[in-house]
Each structure stands twice: as C-alpha cells, then as structure tokens.
Amino acid sequence: MGDDHTSARPLRADARRNREQVLRIAQEALASDGLTISFDEIARRAGFGVGTVYRHFPTKEALFEAVLLGRIERFVADARAKATAEDAGEAFFGWFAGVVEQASANQALCDMLDSGSGMGFRPGSTLEADFVQALGRLLARAQRAGSVRRDLSQQDVYDLLRGCLTAERRARARGAGGRMAQVICDGMRPR
C-alpha cells in the first residue's frame, strides 16, 4: 500500500517528473537485465537515492508490475481482438509469433512468463489465467479449422510458448533471431 495513482492529491510537479524518470529507467533496466536486477541498481541508474524510489513504489514487485503488467495485458487484448478473425489458423499463429517477437526482446517479460506463478505473476491476480484463457480461445478455433493438431491443450501451447521464448531469446542474442517461432509453429500444425 504505497502512494499509487489511487492517492487523494496529485503529486508535486518534481515528484511526478521523478516518478516518470524512474519508470523509464526501470523499463530499460528490466528489458536488458531481467527480473534479477536489484532495486538498488535501478535507483542508482536512475540517479536517485533508494529511499526515493521506495517512496514511489512500496516494494520491488510493485515497481516491476508497474512496468510489466501493461505489456501482458496488451497480449491478452490482442488475443481477444484476433478471436473473431476470418482465418483462425492465421490468427492463432500470428498471435503466437507476435508474442514471441515482442517478449523475446525484453528479458524481464521472458522471466515473468517463464517463471509462471512462481515469481512473475502475483498470486492473487487473474492475469495469468486470463492470458491462458485468451490463448485457449484462439487455439480452439484454430483446431476446429484444422490448422493446429488436436492433441495439444491450452497448457501445452502455453508451455511451448515459454519454450519458444527461451529459444528465441538465445537466438536473438547471437543475431540469429526471428525463426524459432516459425519452427515451433510448424511443429504445432497437423502432419
């Protein structure tokens, strides 16, 4: 319970600038270094004392969520938008490849999806369930259309997505990114 957006009064002008600066730097630091980066290090990179950063975000988790949750929500929204597309197979594979492309560029996003309920997603939240459910809808339509093997459950595909992120992230690091999703999508097609 810190002083989120829910506070009664608006922040002082300098405080608002500082908060935005922290978010900007945290975003960069998380994208390049992942969830293991320390709170102190983020404060240092942003040029603030650690007390200042804690004033804006009551825990390390709260800061990370402020940076990352929106990204995951966008994946869910994107899946919902594609849920009525004409070509169900294209919708499913396009969404899968899009998530892989976006998330593999961001170490913290990979960490979060990778670690599952363990660390990334807060226990009380339904975000992970929403994500899997949105994925499941695209999958079910694509299977009905005959574009995806029928023996794969939504959990199977969620796990394959995580695996694909691991692979793509590595490939990207050596400058050979962009093809892992293609291979894994082919593997999900009926033979």
Next chain:
Amino acid sequence: MGDDHTSARPLRADARRNREQVLRIAQEALASDGLTISFDEIARRAGFGVGTVYRHFPTKEALFEAVLLGRIERFVADARAKATAEDAGEAFFGWFAGVVEQASANQALCDMLDSGSGMGFRPGSTLEADFVQALGRLLARAQRAGSVRRDLSQQDVYDLLRGCLTAERRARARGAGGRMAQVICDGMRPR
C-alpha cells in the same frame, strides 16, 4: 585446489562414506531444486556441518560439477555413438528426444543447459563446445539425408533444445510430459 580423487593417500573410511553421502544428497537436491539451491541447505539435508562439505568440495561450483558433468558427458558420448547409425534422421531425433527426456527430469541439468556459459559451464572447459559439436555432426548427417530442414544451424538446434527443455519441464510438472520433444522435432522436419 581441493582434495579430489587426485590426492596422494586414500581417504579415511568414514570420510569416504561421508563424501558419498554428500554426493547422493546433492544429486537429489539438485535434481529437485536446481542450481539456485544454497550450499548450506545441501549440508543441512545431508546432515553435516557446512565445513565438512567444504572439506570435500572446495567451492559450490566444484560440488555441482562433481554431480552434473558426468551427465552432460554421457549426452556427448551418446551423440558420438549415434553418429554412424544407419538412419541419420532417426539418430538425430532419437538423440534430441533422449536428451530432453533425461534432462527435463533434473532441474539442475536444465538450469545448466539453459544458462549456457553464463553459469553452468565453467569458462575454461570445452564441454559445452563438445556438446554443440557432437550435436552438429548428428544434425549435418540428418540434413544430408533430408530428414531435417537445411536452414537450421547447430546453434539454432542447440537453442531449440534449450527451449524444448523449458517446455518439457513445465509440462512434466503438471503431469503432461513427454510430448514437447515430439512437437519440436516435427517442427524441424522439412515441410
């Protein structure tokens, strides 16, 4: 360095028993908890003081290597044994699925292959290079035989293997293991 097997005199009988006990417990602990388990915790589970464990293994890394390197070496040996098999495609896919099956049952093995040179493999060793090279030989033969897409490099397949481990470990955790390697192998076949 420490007092490995290279020492001049043999260990006292009780010390040898203790060393083996430590290795047994460390093996279990690493398989279930992975590379992030603490040295203190292993000593505690084995029922020894931490000083005793350090007497046998000079660093945490040394203990972990004593448990894990042999497993990786066996993968390399297995790849070499299959390098002259009649059916090159079967040899490649069989090896890939075998590694996934064995390693996905062991959290520490997954961590080691996952993290690459970062943490798992010691910088000075050639083990990781040997592993990739042995993989590369199986791959090249399978590609010549037309069983695997030709646009995949040995690094691509190494990354796909790591991704497959991530996926399979998750699937196994929810009791649905055994099919991830099938999907990814299918993805590597020519269309």
Next chain:
DNA sequence: ATAGAATCGGAGAGCTCTCTCCGCTTGGCG
C-alpha cells in the same frame, strides 16, 4: 589402550539484497 593424524562442526567474516527511518532540502501558496 594410546598417540597423533585426519576429519568434523559451526560460529562468524564479509558480501549483497530488500526495505525503513529520519534529518535535510525544496516546491508552491499566501
């Protein structure tokens, strides 16, 4: 049984990390 070498146990040094506390500084209103 006994000496003495080999081995054991665990307190604690030194490090990193998260998070708190409170004296000092500064923006913005009257």
Next chain:
DNA sequence: CGCCAAGCGGAGAGAGCTCTCCGATTCTAT
C-alpha cells in the same frame, strides 16, 4: 519573500549466501 508540507537521500537493520578457521572429536596404526 517566507513558511511548511511534500519530497529526497543514504546510512543501516536484518536476512541470506559463500567460504574460512580452528578447537573438538574420531579413526587407526601400533
């Protein structure tokens, strides 16, 4: 301009980790 609440900085508490050190204990050759 001057006041003071809002905001800032960073020392340090507390927890956890790796690894060291040395007095206490146990094995084994005689």
